[in-house]
Structure formats: C-alpha cells, structure tokens
Amino acid sequence: MKKLYILISISIFLILLSIVAPYLAPNDPLEIDFSRILAPPDEIYWLGGDHLGRYIFSRLLHGARATLATAFLMIAGMSILGIIMGAVAGFRGGASDTLIMRIGDMLLAFPEIVFVIVVVGMLGVGIFNTIIALSLIWWVKYSRITRVLVKKELSNNYIHAARMSGASDTRILIRYIMPVLIVQVCLNIGTIIIALAGFSFLGLGVQPPAPEWGNMLSESRIYIQTAPHLMIYPGLAIFLVVVLFNYFGETLRDMLTAK
Amino acid sequence: MRIEALTVVDDNKNKILDNINLDVQEGSIVAIVGESGSGKTTLANVILGTLPSMLKIESGTIVYKNHYLEDLDNKVYEKLYGSELTAIFQNPSSCLNPIIKIGKQFVETISSNIYVDKTNAISIAKKMLKKTNLHNTEKILDSYPFELSRGMLQRVNIAIMFALNPTLVIADEPTSSLDVLSQKQVLDEMLHLSSESKNTMIIITHSLSVASYIADSIVVLCKGNIVEYGAKNQVLNSPQHGYTQELLSSAMYL
Numbered sequence: 484m485k486k487l488y489i490l491i492s493i494s495i496f497l498i499l500l501s502i503v504a505p506y507l508a509p510n511d512p513l514e515i516d517f518s519r520i521l522a523p524p525d526e527i528y529w530l531g532g533d534h535l536g537r538y539i540f541s542r543l544l545h546g547a548r549a550t551l552a553t554a555f556l557m558i559a560g561m562s563i564l565g566i567i568m569g570a571v572a573g574f575r576g577g578a579s580d581t582l583i584m585r586i587g588d589m590l591l592a593f594p595e596i597v598f599v600i601v602v603v604g605m606l607g608v609g610i611f612n613t614i615i616a617l618s619l620i621w622w623v624k625y626s627r628i629t630r631v632l633v634k635k636e637l638s639n640n641y642i643h644a645a646r647m648s649g650a651s652d653t654r655i656l657i658r659y660i661m662p663v664l665i666v667q668v669c670l671n672i673g674t675i676i677i678a679l680a681g682f683s684f685l686g687l688g689v690q691p692p693a694p695e696w697g698n699m700l701s702e703s704r705i706y707i708q709t710a711p712h713l714m715i716y717p718g719l720a721i722f723l724v725v726v727l728f729n730y731f732g733e734t735l736r737d738m739l740t741a742k
Numbered sequence: 743m744r745i746e747a748l749t750v751v752d753d754n755k756n757k758i759l760d761n762i763n764l765d766v767q768e769g770s771i772v773a774i775v776g777e778s779g780s781g782k783t784t785l786a787n788v789i790l791g792t793l794p795s796m797l798k799i800e801s802g803t804i805v806y807k808n809h810y811l812e813d814l815d816n817k818v819y820e821k822l823y824g825s826e827l828t829a830i831f832q833n834p835s836s837c838l839n840p841i842i843k844i845g846k847q848f849v850e851t852i853s854s855n856i857y858v859d860k861t862n863a864i865s866i867a868k869k870m871l872k873k874t875n876l877h878n879t880e881k882i883l884d885s886y887p888f889e890l891s892r893g894m895l896q897r898v899n900i901a902i903m904f905a906l907n908p909t910l911v912i913a914d915e916p917t918s919s920l921d922v923l924s925q926k927q928v929l930d931e932m933l934h935l936s937s938e939s940k941n942t943m944i945i946i947t948h949s950l951s952v953a954s955y956i957a958d959s960i961v962v963l964c965k966g967n968i969v970e971y972g973a974k975n976q977v978l979n980s981p982q983h984g985y986t987q988e989l990l991s992s993a994m995y996l
Contacts, residue, residue, distance in 0.1 A: 640836035644899070647790065648906060649824020649855045658850075659839075 487738055490731045497724070501547035508541040512694045521710040530716050533699070534706055537692075539716055546694035546717070551724070553610055553689070554676045560618035562668050565625025570660070572626065573633025574652050584630070587623040595620050596685070603687050613679070613687045628667060632660045662739035669732025673725030696721050743768075743789075743910065743942065748802030750784055750793070750966075758784050758797060760966040768909075771936060771943045773953035775989065776963035782946045785963070786914050789944070790829055791819045806910065824855045828908040830932075832915040834896035838887040845883030848902055855906050870901040873938075874931040893924025897931055904935045911936070911943045917952055929956050950989060954978055962986050 500507075519532035530539040568587075572580040590598075595617070602616035603609075636642050636659045645655065680697015682688040689695040691702070696717045703713030743766045750759040759781045766772050776782050787793045789804060791811065804811040806827075809818070831837050838847055845867065852863040868879040874897040876882055887895060896916065903911065916932070917925040933956055936943050947953055953960050953974075960977040962970040962985065969983040981987045 640831065640833065641839045643792070644829070644831060644837035645839075645851075646820075647823055647827075647829040648851045648903060649820075649828075650851075651820055654854065 484738070487734050490727070490734055493727060494731060497547075497727070498551065500544075501551050504544040504547055508544045510538050510541050512537060512541040512545040513692055514538070521706065521713070523710075524712060531710075531712050533703060533713050534710075539699075539713070542694040542699060543696070543716060543720055546696045546699060547720070549610075549689050549693065549695040550676060550679075550697065550721075553614060553679055553695075554672055556611075557614045557617060557675050557679065558668055558672055560614060561621045562625050562664070564618060565622035566629050566656075566660075566664060568622060569626035569629025570633060570652075570656055573630040573637070574656075580630070583626065587626055590620050590623050593620065599682065599687060608687065608690070610679075610683075610689050613682050617678070617682075625664070625667070629660060629664060632663055636660065662736050665739070666732040666736045669728045669735070672728045673721070676721050676724065743807075744805045745789075746803050746805070748788065748804065749800040750781075750788060750797055751800045752798075753796050757800075757966055759788070762802070762966075762968055764961060764968065764971065766942060766944065767958075768942055769940050770958045771933075771945065771956055772959050772961060773945045773947055773957035774961045774963060775947060775950055775953050777948060777989075779965075780963040781966040782948070782963055783914060786829075786912050786944070786946050789910075790827065790912055824851075824906050824908070826908055827910050827912070828903045828906060830896075830899055830903055830911065830913040830916045833919050834892050834899050835887060837899050838895065840887055842886075843883070844885055844887060844890075844898060848883065848898075848905075851902055852905055866905055867901070870905045871898070873904075873935060874898075874901045875927065876901070891924070893920050893927060896920060896924070896928050900928065900931055900935065904939060907939055907941075909941050911941055913943060913945045915946055915948070918948070925952070926955075932956065950978075962989065 514537060516532065516536040516538075519528065519536040519538075521534060522528065522532040522536070524531040528538055528540065530543065533539055533542070568583050572583040598620050599613060599616040602619065603612045606612040606615065633656070636655065642655060642659070650658075676697060679688050680695070680700055683695055683698040684701035689698055691698060699717040700714055700721070703710070703717075706713050745762055745764040748759055748762040749757060751757055762785065764772075774782050774785060784793070784797065787797075788799065789806075789811065793799070809822070838844060845864070848867040849860060849863040852858065852866055853860065856863075856866075858866070864883070867883060871877075871879045871882060876894060876897055882890065882894070882898065890898065900916075913932070917928050920928060929952065932943070932945075945953070945956060957974055959971070959973050961968055962977065962983065964983075964985045970977055970981060970986045977986065978990070981990055
C-alpha cells in the first residue's frame with residue numbers, strides 16, 4: 484500500500500514536471516548555438532548541446548510533455564478499444580466473437596508501417612493522426628488478451644458461483660480481468676514511447692524541431708560514437724519512465740489480486 | 743414455481759428430460775433424487791438458465807412467480823440472480839476465488855446485491871456465519887478459501903447465498919463432496935436457514951438419506967422421466983414405482 488502511494492506520487496510529480504517544464508527550463512529548447520554543437524556537459528549547460536547546439540537539458544524538459552502525452556493518449560485509445568472489443572467477443576461468443584477476431588486477424592496481416600502511412604496520408608500528417616492510425620491497428624493485441632482472459636475466467640467454477648450470487652459481466656470484467664490488463668497496459672508504455680519515436684523519425688510523429696524524447700534519440704543516432712551523451716540522456720529518461728510504470732503496474736496487480 | 747411439459751433434447755435429439763411436470767409449493771423443500779445420468783443436473787440448469795449450448799429446450803414452460811423462465815434473455819436473468827434465484831454447488835472449494843480472502847468476497851457479494859456500506863456488510867456477514875454455526879467469524883473472514891475445510895467452506899457458501907435472502911435456492915449436490923459429519927451439519931444449517939427465511943429450496947441429490955433428512959417432498963427421476971413425486975413419507979414408505987423401490991433397497995441406512 485505504502486509502495487503504491489510512493490509510486491503514485493512519483494508519477495504525479497513526473498506529470499506535473501512535464502506540465503511546468505517550460506517555466507523550469509533554463510533556456511530555449513529551439514535556440515541554435517553553433518559554438519555548442521556536440522558540446523559535452525559542463526556546469527552551465529548541464530547535459531551539453533546536441534548536433535545543432537541546442538541545449539539537451541531544456542529539450543528533455545520540454546520534450547517530457549509531448550512524450551508522455553502522446554504515450555498516454557495512445558495507450559488509452561488502444562486499450563479502451565481493445566478491452567471493449569475483447570470483452571464483447573469473450574462474453575458474447577458466437578458470431579460477434581468470430582467477427583471481431585477475424586477483423587483483428589485482417590488488421591494483423593497489414594504491416595503496421597504501411598497501414599499508418601495510408602491512414603496518415605488520408606488524414607494528414609501529425610502526431611494525433613498517427614495515434615489514431617496506431618490505435619486502429621494495435622487494439623487487436625488487447626482484445627486478444629481480454630478475450631482469452633474472459634474465456635478462461637468464465638470456465639472457473641467460482642465465476643459461475645459469482646454469477647449465481649448476482650455478479651454482472653461488468654463486475655466480473657473489473658474484478659478478474661482488469662488487474663491483469665492494467666499490468667499489460669503499464670508494461671506497454673515503454674514500447675509505445677519507443678514506437679512513437681520510430682514514427683517521429685519517419686516524419687509521421689512529432690514534427691521537428693519540436694523536442695520529443697524519441698525524436699531526440701533518433702536524431703542523435705549517428706553521433707553515438709563521437710558524442711554519446713546525445714543519446715544517453717533521452718535514453719535514460721525513457722528508461723526511467725518505463726521502469727517506473729512497469730513497477731507501478733506490478734504493484735497495482737499485487738494490490739488488486741492477492742488481497 | 744411450476745414446470746409444465748418440459749422436454750430437453752441434445753444435439754442428436756436424444757431426450758435428456760422427457761415431459762417433466764412439477765409444481766413446487768412456495769416455501770417448501772423439494773428433493774430431486776435419481777442416479778447419475780437421470781437428468782437431475784440438467785433440470786437444475788434449466789431452472790438456473792445455464793443450460794449448456796449442446797442441450798436445447800424442445801417444449802414446455804417454466805413459470806416462476808410471473809416470469810416465463812425459458813423465454814428470459816440474459817439481462818433479466820442477471821437481475822434475478824442473487825436477489826431471487828441463487829445456487830449452491832457440489833464442490834465448495836471451487837466456488838470461491840482462491841486468491842481473495844473470504845471476508846472480501848463475502849462483503850462484495852452482499853454490498854453489490856443489497857446496497858449497504860462496508861461496515862453493515864461485515865456485520866451481516868458475521869451474523870450469517872454465526873447462524874451457520876461458524877463462531878470464529880473474525881478468523882474465517884480473514885482466511886483464504888484453502889485454509890478452511892470443505893465442510894466449513896460449504897457452510898460459508900451457504901451463509902453467503904442465504905445472506906442475499908433469495909426466494910428460490912437451487913442446491914446441486916450440496917453435500918456429496920463432504921464427509922458424513924459435515925453432511926449432517928450442512929443439511930442442518932440449510933434447514934435452519936430456509937425455515938427462517940421461508941424460501942423455496944430445490945435440492946438435487948443422489949442420496950435418499952439426504953433427501954429424507956431435509957425435504958418435504960421428493961421427486962424421483964429416472965432416465966429423464968419423473969417416476970414418482972409426492973410427500974416424503976409417502977414416497978419413502980409406500981413407493982409406487984419399481985425404480986424407487988430399487989433405490990430404497992440399495993440405500994443401506996435411512
């Protein structure tokens with residue numbers, strides 16, 4: 484319980500930090516300073532400069548907002564869509580099950596990059612359209628997990644007994660399925676940050692020069708040997724967020740199930 | 743509750759239940775007795791609306807209060823469960839979630855059906871456990887299901903189900919997985935609770951001794967047909983049908 488509170492406070496702190504970042508950042512994240520190209524960290528510019536001489540520390544702070552917001556939006560979109568579809572397929576069974584799962588199979592057969600390029604091509608370039616496109620294809624993963632969990636739980640005798648004592652489908656979903664899914668969702672945040680970074684790199688995500696952690700990673704890829712700090716700091720930031728949410732998910736699961 | 747001309751068939755059109763007519767008085771306890779495969783559990787499933795998909799109701803109606811159960815869709819059934827209709831199963835240890843403490847499951851079941859807050863739900867839970875002769879209530883509510891014996895668990899299940907104050911209880915072999923001593927205890931608690939709350943109870947069992955101990959009237963099922971239905975003493979003392987006589991003579995003690 485105490486652990487969960489600590490983790491929640493860290494997460495809230497992180498989110499607040501990303502909101503107030505523009506006021507905290509020591510300098511303009513878009514300002515180009517040719518004298519500081521690939522500069523190593525020193526006491527004035529804490530984390531050094533990137534390949535255009537922009538200040539990495541400021542860019543990290545500013546980028547937190549775009550990174551976290553897009554990742555949360557993405558995970559919310561795909562998990563809500565996926566859980567609803569999976570629950571319908573699992574509880575209803577029969578024709579709706581077949582229909583939803585075959586649609587899912589069809590979507591899985593598409594290479595996701597092609598799908599995203601097509602959808603973004605139709606809707607216009609921008610991070611929100613990329614999120615919509617990716618949600619449309621990645622819900623399948625959640626719906627499959629949800630469906631299998633629902634089917635598995637429904638075969639348990641205690642679910643049958645719970646039904647007989649008046650538990651509704653929604654209650655069964657929340658009590659038995661959500662704890663497992665929440666962990667999946669939290670574990671996935673890391674993957675999504677990296678994936679969105681990949682799409683940013685292709686020009687389908689956050690548009691440069693706006694700072695975003697994934698963007699920063701892919702932009703500094705070529706300097707890995709000469710100026711590794713360009714990749715280390717955004718990488719470290721992503722790493723910490725991913726670890727935080729994984730830990731968060733596992734603590735939440737322990738709380739929700741074994742109690 | 744009334745069952746009229748109920749016929750249930752499987753995929754191959756074999757009749758699992760054949761033209762069942764049964765009139766259950768409100769507030770009475772009816773035992774349905776029969777050997778394995780006689781259709782006892784199918785009858786229970788029909789009433790509970792949990793008929794497996796390979797079985798189908800071919801004809802007949804089940805009237806419960808003013809509901810025609812065979813026409814109900816799941817939504818209406820969902821409303822009936824808990825408040826009106828509930829079930830007690832054969833294997834008590836599988837009826838509770840193994841990784842959640844009994845108290846939490848008890849409280850959640852009560853508060854989701856009767857809409858009381860947590861402290862009230864706990865006091866109801868304790869009261870019900872005491873009524874089923876489980877006096878160490880704090881300890882039981884704080885245990886996981888595997889920490890209790892099967893007899894105790896079945897009594898906990900009965901306490902949970904009766905806490906909802908249902909009007910119709912279907913008990914499917916409630917005592918067959920228990921030892922003789924717990925059997926008697928469980929039956930005693932069921933008798934006690936149902937006489938207190940005046941609900942109707944249908945007990946499915948293969949044991950005539952259980953039926954004679956608890957029921958007001960006994961139904962004997964054989965291969966999907968009701969071969970005998972009457973008051974307890976009448977069925978036990980002057981059985982009309984050969985199958986009942988056979989069952990009686992095969993029961994060692996009554």
